[in-house]
Amino acid sequence: MKARVRYAPSPTGLQHIGSVRTALFNYLFAKSVGGDFILRLEDTDRTRSSDAYVKNLYDTFRWLGFYWDEGPDVGGPAGPYVQSERFALYREHAQRLVDMDKAYYCFCAEDKAAKKDEAADDDASADAASPSGFGYPRTCRALDPAEAGKRAASGEPHVIRLKIPLDGVTAFDDILLGRIEWKNADVNPDPVLLKSDGFPTYHLANVVDDHLMGITHVMRAQEWIPSAPLHIIMYDAFGWEPPKLCHLPMVLGEDGHKLSKRHGATAVDEFRKKGYLEAALINYVAMLGCSYEDGRDIFSLDDLARLFTMEHINKAPAVFDYVKLEWFNGQYIRMLSDAELVSRITPFMAEAGLVAAEPTEAQAAALLAAAPLVKERLKYLTDAPDALRFLFAEPATPPAAEMLPKKLDAADAARALSAAVGLLRAVDPSDHDACESAFREKAAELGLKLGDLLMPLRVAVTGTKVSPPLFQSIAALGTAKALARAERAVLALLAAAEEGR
C-alpha cells in the first residue's frame, strides 16, 4: 500500500521551526518510500485561526521549496483539505459515537478557571495537583442518554465528550518507541470531541480526517504521546484501523526546554529575514534527531529524501544550536555561484539603500564583480551590505588614527600611503600578481612589511580595517575612485603629522 502522510498545522501562528521539522520529517519519509505528502489545514480554533497565518504557511513552504501532493491549493481526491470546510463531517461522526454509546452529551458550563492561563507559572501545576484524579469529573456521563438527547435537540448548549473506558489498558506500538501501554484510568477523562460552537476539537477532527484521507503513518512530536491512547480508543469505537504512529523527539532550546521565542529566532520567516539560506536551514533541521550517512554533513533536500529512514531517528530530544546552523549557512553561501549569490544578496543590498531594488546595469555588474570577494566571508546574507558598502557608497575620509599600522606614526603612514598612491597610478589592479610584486618591492624599499604598506591604503579605500583582498577590491571599485580616496587620506595623514609635531 502506498504510504500517505500529512502535515496538519493549525493556522494560529507563524510557521515555527519545530512544526516545520515535523513537516520535513513527514515529507522525507513520504519521498523516501515513494508515498504521498498531504497538507491539511486544521483551522478548528475559530478564535485563533487567521488568514494571515495561512499566507505565512504558504510563503514559508514556497521559500523552503518542498511541496505537497495533495492540499488546499493543489486539490486531490480526499478533499477538501481545510477542516472548516468539512464542518458537517465532524458533527456527523460525533453523533455516530453518541448513538453507539461511545460518547455523550455534556451540558456543563465551560470551566474558564481550568483554562491554562498564559501568565501562570509553576504554581499552576501545584494547583492542578488535585488528590483525586484530574481533568473533567465526568459529571454528564451519568445522564440518561435519551434525556440528554432531548435536551441537546431542544437547543440547549452542549459539547460531546468521548467515553474513555474506566478500567483496562490501551496500548499501541510506536514505530520509534515501541510498545506504549496506558491504563485507561490515566487517559484524559472524557475529552471534548465537539465543542459548543459545533466545531470539532483536534482529537475528533484528526482521527476522522486521518481515516477518511487514508493516512497510513502519523509522525508528530512526542508531546502528543499522551493523547495517542485517546485516539486509539476512538479508532476502535469507529471500528477503524489506526494509522501507524511515530512520535518524533522534541526540539529544545539551550536551556533544555521546548524551543520558543525566547531562545532566539523560531519563526521560519525570521530566519529568512536574517539572511539564512533555506538549504542550510533544511539541512540543519533535518539533522536534529536524525542521522543520514555517517561521515557526511552536507545534504540537499533530495539527498535527505533518498537517505531518510525511520530507523535513524533518535528517541532523545535535541537542542537547537544556532552556532552550528551558522556554520551550515556559511557552507551553503560558499557553494553558491557568483550569479546566485548576487541574486541572494541583492534584496539585502537594496534594503540597505546601496543599490536599487531593480539594480541598474552598472550596479548589477558591480555586484557580480564583488560576489567572489565576499563569498567566503559571509556568514549570513545580511552581512553583505557592510562588507560591500565601500563599492556603492562614498566612505568618509577616515580619521588618521584609523589608518596607522602598528608602531607607525602619521608621518610614516603618510609616506607609505603616498608611495602606495604612486604605485596605484602605475599598475593595473586587475593584474593581481603584478600588483603584489610591485607592492612587495616598494614595501621592502621602505623597510615596511607588506601589510603595513597596505593597511593605510585599505582603510583609505574601503573605509574599514577589515575588507576583502585589497587589489581585487580596488579593481572592483575602479582605480580612479580608489585614487581619489587615497589622495584625500594622504592629506588627512599629513595634517595629523603636522599637528602631532
Place this chain on the structure above:
RNA sequence: GUCCCCUUCGUCUAGUGGUUAGGACACCGGGUUUUCAUCCCGGCAACGGGAGUUCAAUUCUCCCAGGGGAUGCCA
C-alpha cells in the same frame, strides 16, 4: 501531585556484546595569508549511577537519579 517518554564528548550524532568509542560544530594550539575570512594540520572532550545476565557490556534486564512532556470547549 499523577501519568508517559528520554539518557554517548559543551552541542548534533555514529555505534545494535569483544572498537585505541568514530565524525561534525564549538573551543584551544599550529600552518597558509594582505586585514578579516576561507582553507589545511593537530589537540581537548562522552557511554548519568547501582545492581544483575554473560567469558565479555556503551550495547540486554531491573532499580535509582536527572531531564523533558502531558494533564484545555489550543493544537
